[in-house]
Amino acid sequence: MGKITVETCEIEGLKVIVPTVFGDSRGYFIETYNYNDFKEAGIDQVFVQDNQSASTKHVLRGLHFQIQYPQDKLVRVLSGEVFDVAVDLRPGSATYGKWHGVVLSAENKKQFFVPKNFAHGFLVLSDYAEFAYKCTDFYHPNDEGGILWNDPGIGVEWPIPEGISPVLSDKDTKWGGIAEYTKKYREG
Numbered sequence: 001m002g003k004i005t006v007e008t009c010e011i012e013g014l015k016v017i018v019p020t021v022f023g024d025s026r027g028y029f030i031e032t033y034n035y036n037d038f039k040e041a042g043i044d045q046v047f048v049q050d051n052q053s054a055s056t057k058h059v060l061r062g063l064h065f066q067i068q069y070p071q072d073k074l075v076r077v078l079s080g081e082v083f084d085v086a087v088d089l090r091p092g093s094a095t096y097g098k099w100h101g102v103v104l105s106a107e108n109k110k111q112f113f114v115p116k117n118f119a120h121g122f123l124v125l126s127d128y129a130e131f132a133y134k135c136t137d138f139y140h141p142n143d144e145g146g147i148l149w150n151d152p153g154i155g156v157e158w159p160i161p162e163g164i165s166p167v168l169s170d171k172d173t174k175w176g177g178i179a180e181y182t183k184k185y186r187e188g
Contacts, residue, residue, distance in 0.1 A: 003031050006041040009102075011088050011095045014118070015043065016102055017074075017111040030109055032076065033134065043113055045072045047134035052078070055124045055131070060149055060158070060166035062121015063087055063175070067145045067185065070116035072136040080129025081105035083159050084112050087119040087147065089181070097178050099156050119147050123158050123166060144171075145185075151177035 007016040017038075019030040031037075038044070055061065062085065065071075075084060087099045103125070104110050114120050122131065147154065149172060160166055176184075 003034060004037050004041060006043075009100045011086070011098055011100050012093075013090075013115040014086055014100050015041070015113040017041070017043075017113060019109055019111070021109060032111070033074070043074075045074075045136045047072075047074065047136055049135045049138050050132065051135065051139075052130060052132045055129055056167070057124055057127050058160070058164055058167050060121065060123045060168055060172070062172065063119035063147045063149055063154075063156075064121060065089065065117070065119045065145045066137065066140060066143045068143050069137045069140045072116050073114040073120060073133050074111055075104065075114065075120070075122075075131065075133040076109070076111040077104040077106055078130040078132055079106045080124065080126035081107070082122040082124050082126075082129050082131060084122045085120070085156055085158075086112070086114045087154055087156070087178075088117075089119055089147075089178075090115075090117040097154060097182075099154055101156065119145075121149060123160065125159065145181070146172065146175035147181055148172075148175045148177050153178040 003020045005018040022029045085101045088095045
């Protein structure tokens with residue numbers, strides 16, 4: 001036990017996990033996931049799917065979620081650096097529509113636990129980044145949802161340099177804002 005430190009965030013449920021790094025002249029070793037340590041830290045989830053993506057600088061992926069099959073996610077960066085964001089979409093939450101961001105990198109080795117019913121996305125800050133995440137439910141292609149990455153109703157402060165436009169997928173340019181999401185999924 002004691003191989004991780006857990007930092008809580010201002011939004012209940014979000015957690016930043018800092019692993020213990022065992023290093024010497026040969027390199028380092030970290031335990032990226034141990035069910036018992038995570039359970040002791042209040043993250044008692046069963047992960048059923050691991051995903052990995054690679055992206056270049058200024059790629060922005062998000063803000064995504066699954067509608068009927070929400071997923072808890074444990075995310076980390078294998079190489080490079082990203083700004084990772086979670087937006088609270090939990091019905092009745094005191095922090096509904098609020099966001100939290102954290103820099104994840106191969107260097108800092110932090111992980112970010114994002115509970116069910118949060119939208120999630122990230123912006124690549126380095127020239128190249130590999131991103132990995134564990135999920136508690138399987139991906140359902142017909143269950144995708146999203147919120148526009150720059151919705152002023154949320155106001156994520158993405159660290160995008162002036163004069164740079166993020167590189168987005170076609171679908172990430174077409175999501176509605178949180179007002180449309182709330183009307184469609186929470187009010188009716």
